[in-house]
Amino acid sequence: MDQDMILSQVVGGSLDAIAREMSATVTRTARSPLFNEAHDFTTGVFDLSGRKSRLVAQAPGCTLHLYAIVGAVDHLIDAFRYDLHPGDILLVNDPYHGGSHSLDWTIVMPVFYNRKPILLPAVRSHMGDNGGPVAGGYNPKSQDIWHDGLRIPPLKIYERGEKRQDVFDLIVANNRLSHWLEGDLDAMIGACKLAAGRIQQMLDQYGAEKMIGTIDNRISYTERRVRDEIASWPDGTYSAETYADHDFQGNHDIKVKATVTVTGSDLHIDFTGSSPQVDGFINSPLSNTTSFAFVGISTCCDEDIPINEGYMNPVTVTAPEGTVVNPVLPAPCGHATACVGAEIAEAVLLAIAECAPKRVGVNAHKLPLAYTNGVDEGGNQWVNLNFFGYTGGAGAAYQTDGWGLYPPVMTGVTLPSIEMNEIQYPSRVLRHEYVADFTGSGKWRGTPGLDVQIQHLDNSSTSVMMAGVRNTTKGFVGGHDAPSNKVIVNYGSENEQDVEETAFAIKMPPGGIIQFYRAGGGGWGDPFERDPELVLEDVKNGYVSIEAAEKEYGVIIDREDLSVNIDKTNRHRNSSKKKRMSD
Structure with a gap:
């Protein structure tokens, strides 16, 4: 048992290191400032030991990609499950094929062992442009998914190790930033090829069966940790709703409602009651919705828990079709990773605040x-x-x-x-x-x-x-x-x-x-419970004015020596508290 645990840590740590090396490769070789400066991408490794892929390792990256990449990998594998070969590299960006918005592109390269695809390094990146009517891809006048930009369904850009130059040229030709795009794609592909080589060495050393066994152990460890957290919350059903201001085409106060049900160590998130899909480009495809829901959950758990499939196993999501959280084709989705993605995570956290207030924020x-x-x-x-x-x-x-x-x-x-x-x-x-x-x-x-x-x-x-x-x-x-x-x-x-x-x-x-x-x-x-010395520190740092210290926090600060007047502060806070209770 001890040896299995040690091997699981070694293999898991190695896969984490591979994901981080992929991230460093993209950063250092890409052309676009979105990559080499802003780091707006995520790298990870998946396994394919069953019908569905599983996330087994992920480097720190753009957190809103955290689980959106899972849907994209699954759609790629479904499309080519019986037509995968060593040297194949796959690409997708379509929001209706596991994407989020069409600016986020996912590249996957299967790694084979004994003629079977076993592990899958992947990169998901926000591209500087994706064709379509407007430069940059954010089109507030978008009326359907084609107005958002070029839709790339699951396809191969490398086949059996050979670059499909015609497909590559087609994609680059449909992009305003072709002088960046070609280099960015090469950086993503290069990261996957580097990871494939590292993974192949591990498979040769340990064999597929032992590798998958250690991955199972690591996923089980993460799942136990997440279940322990959920089990500490009282059983029950908790609901909250929040709103996006508008959809950029005249519809206002777009509702996102989340109902969270805790049953032992299981958590169910139901978005029933959210607004119907809207005309504007804020509709959130299912993979984007689940990703923001899981981001909310992950912020409630200890940060030392390994990020992998185990995070997802205790959680199920319901998102009714035809709503703003699960639109049907051809609803536009170009802005979903900000709006209503923000509201999805916010609604989930507001609901969890009712049962686990110390874990949210x-x-x-x-x-x-x-x-x-x-x-x-x-x-x-x-x-x-x-x-x-x-x-x-x-x-x-x-x-x-x-x-x-x-x-x-x-x-x-x-x-x-x-x-x-x-x-x-x-x-x-x-x-x-x-x-x-x-x-x-x-x-x-x-x-x-x-x-x-x-x-x-x-x-x-x-x-x-x-x-x-x-x-x-x-x-x-x-x-x-x-x-x-x-x-x-x-x-x-x-x-x-x-x-x-x-x-x-x-x-x-x-x-x-x-x-x-x-x-x-x-x-x-409650702001009136903030430590007066912390308020004073904020005043000295210029974050809070003396007037706001009194109004927002009930803290009276003497202007001459910038000190807290404790007696006046206590009297002011007590009188304000009594007034609020009477109101």
């Missing part, structure tokens, strides 16, 4: 998406997702203030270097700083909000998709909700425009500025 993904495109001096098109404008927004959790520059659903994404960003794009980051009183207050507060200015030096075009304006990021367990996001295009000019819901292809002259006010995250717990 931190989710905050209501991005004010504003992407800019243009043409450089060499005639090449460029698309800048303006990542600096999306930073911030992480909420609080039990005993933890919000931290970092990205919310948990994007924690694998790294903030690009400002200097490299200004080399790779004709842009300047003029401002990127915290703002006082711009987050959800609580016993533990959200990450402070940000004031960001991005200037583009050449003629450019910007489209904005607002979120979190009316239905802002929720606080938990009495914590206050986050404030509203705000974006202004052509800031400071006579053509300045404050975007209420969406702005499409706004022309910006050289020197045009986008102004982001990115709200912080939601709070956790």
Whole structure:
């Protein structure tokens, strides 16, 4: 038994290391800043010992890809189960074939042993463009899935080790960023080939039967840990609902409802009661919905639990067809990884808050998406997702203030270097700083909000998709909700425009500025229970004003020496508490 456990750790650790090496390979060899700077991709390894693939290892990456990649791998295997050969490499991006939105592409390479496909290294990446009507792929005027961009069903781009150049050329020709895309695809393929070589060495050393046995043990370990967590929650049924502001085509307050049922160590999530699918491009395909649901679950569990199929085994999901959480063809899905993905995770966590309040929090993904495109001096098109404008927004959790520059659903994404960003794009980051009183207050507060200015030096075009304006990021367990996001295009000019819901292809002259006010995250717990010394520290750091310290937290701070007046604070908090109880 001890030897089996040791071998399971060795094999599992090796597969984790392979996934991380794949991630490093993509980062260091890709051309697009989305890869080599922002790290907007995920690498993993799957096994194929049964009818369905199983996630066995995954490198830290873009967290919202966490389980969406599972559906894509399954659809690829289903399409080619009886036509897989050594050297085959598969590709898919179609939201209706296990994808999320068509900007996320998945590449898989089966590794064979004794003529059977055993393990599957995979890369899922957000591409800078995917064809379609608009540069960058986010099309707020999208009316069907074809308006979102090029649909790639399951296909082979390598067959028996030979590159299918005609297929490759077709894909590259249907992309505005072909000068990046070819290199990015090569980086993804190269990572899979490197992993395949490493995995083949392990199969030669241990044999398939022993490898699968150790993988079974590792998955069982993860499942036991997750089941132990769920079993600590009281049995019952818990419901919550939240709303997206709009679908960018006139429909407002799109509901996502989650009903969580805890039965022993089993957890069922039912999205019945969510809004019907909508006209706009926020509909969430099933794989995207399950991914955001599992992201919510994973944030409630200990971070040292290995990420693999064991996370999924205790959890089942119901998402009625024809709803915003499981649309039917040809509903558009281009923005689903932000909206309504954010609401899916939020609704799940709000429901879990009723039975496990100390385990929830931190989710905050209501991005004010504003992407800019243009043409450089060499005639090449460029698309800048303006990542600096999306930073911030992480909420609080039990005993933890919000931290970092990205919310948990994007924690694998790294903030690009400002200097490299200004080399790779004709842009300047003029401002990127915290703002006082711009987050959800609580016993533990959200990450402070940000004031960001991005200037583009050449003629450019910007489209904005607002979120979190009316239905802002929720606080938990009495914590206050986050404030509203705000974006202004052509800031400071006579053509300045404050975007209420969406702005499409706004022309910006050289020197045009986008102004982001990115709200912080939601709070956790009653703000009047926050340690006054922590409030004072926030005041000294510029996160909270003296006025907000009194209004939001009930803490009276003397201006002259910046100290807490304990007597006044206690009297103010007690009187406010009595008033709230009487109300």
